[in-house]
Amino acid sequence: MATVNTLYGPIDEDILGACASLKLLVLDVDGVLSDGAIYMGNNGEELKAFNVKDGYGIKAVAKCGVDIAVITGRRSKIVEDRMSALNAKFIVQGEEDKYHALIDIMKSLNISSEQVASIGDDMPDMGLYKLSHLKVAVADAHPFIKQHANVQLTLNGGQGAVREFCDLILQAKGLLDMTHGASL
Numbered sequence: 001m002a003t004v005n006t007l008y009g010p011i012d013e014d015i016l017g018a019c020a021s022l023k024l025l026v027l028d029v030d031g032v033l034s035d036g037a038i039y040m041g042n043n044g045e046e047l048k049a050f051n052v053k054d055g056y057g058i059k060a061v062a063k064c065g066v067d068i069a070v071i072t073g074r075r076s077k078i079v080e081d082r083m084s085a086l087n088a089k090f091i092v093q094g095e096e097d098k099y100h101a102l103i104d105i106m107k108s109l110n111i112s113s114e115q116v117a118s119i120g121d122d123m124p125d126m127g128l129y130k131l132s133h134l135k136v137a138v139a140d141a142h143p144f145i146k147q148h149a150n151v152q153l154t155l156n157g158g159q160g161a162v163r164e165f166c167d168l169i170l171q172a173k174g175l176l177d178m179t180h181g182a183s184l
Contacts, residue, residue, distance in 0.1 A: 006171055008154050008164050015151055018134055019172035022066050023115035025058075026102060026128055027162060029072040029079050031121035032138055035158030050082050051158055057166025058086045064173050069105050071098045073124055099127030106131065119165060120145055121157050136165055 003010035030036050033054060039047040062068055069090035070083050076093065083091045095101045106116065117134035118125065121141040129135040129148055137149035138157040146152055151168075155161040170176035 007167055007176075011151075011168065015134065016168065016172045018114075019117070019169045021115060022117050022134070022169055022172075023111045024067045024069060024105065024109060024117070025061060025165075025169070026069045026071060026105075026116065026118035026132065027058075028098075028118075028120050028122075028125050028128070029070060029076075030074060031141075031157040032119050033070070033082075033158065033162060035156065036121070046076055046078065048076070048078050049158065051160055051163070053160045054158075054162035054166075055082075055086055057163035058088070060175075061166045061169045062087055062089075064170065064175055066169060067109060069102070071095055071101045071105075071128065073098075096124070097127065098124060099130055102128055102131045117151075117165070117169075119153075119162060120149075 002013045004013045004016050027033055033050055034048045058068055068088040070088050071092045072079060073096050079093060080091060090105050092101045113131050114133045116132045117136055118128035118132040119136040120128055121138050122145060123142065125145060134151055135149045136151040136153060137146045138153050138161040140156040153161045153164050155164050167176055
């Protein structure tokens with residue numbers, strides 16, 4: 001098995017090759033875009049922290065033609081606001097059936113599973129994995145998810161894991177200079 005060097009360490013060259021043909025990146029929210037902590041205020045307000053590096057990565061891959069979808073089982077205005085600011089094409093909230101939500105998105109884009117990557121961290125993300133060529137797990141994902149992933153990231157959810165995968169996509173598409181960063 002041949003490997004390719006990345007900013008985060010070596011990766012199988014077949015994985016990097018698959019990144020080059022991606023048309024859709026699907027993200028979970030809690031545990032992937034955030035660290036999984038949900039802060040609840042006395043008046044019912046909910047707070048989440050998002051990593052700015054992940055945001056840059058999302059914008060960078062979107063600029064090179066990869067659509068971004070967020071599919072999450074929870075509903076939150078915070079998620080709507082953050083993902084809208086990052087120009088995510090699809091924001092699906094309150095959806096327990098991530099499998100069928102992803103089928104709908106794939107049909108609307110007229111793409112196949114070979115053009116889809118999803119990043120997950122826990123059992124509800126298995127529906128995404130069933131339809132994704134690249135099944136990506138954050139470093140602190142549940143062990144069952146890690147067993148089913150064909151890409152395991154080095155960073156935890158909410159700590160730059162999404163950026164790590166976005167950098168792989170950029171490198172695969174020839175848009176990441178390993179010495180100077182993204183050339184967008």
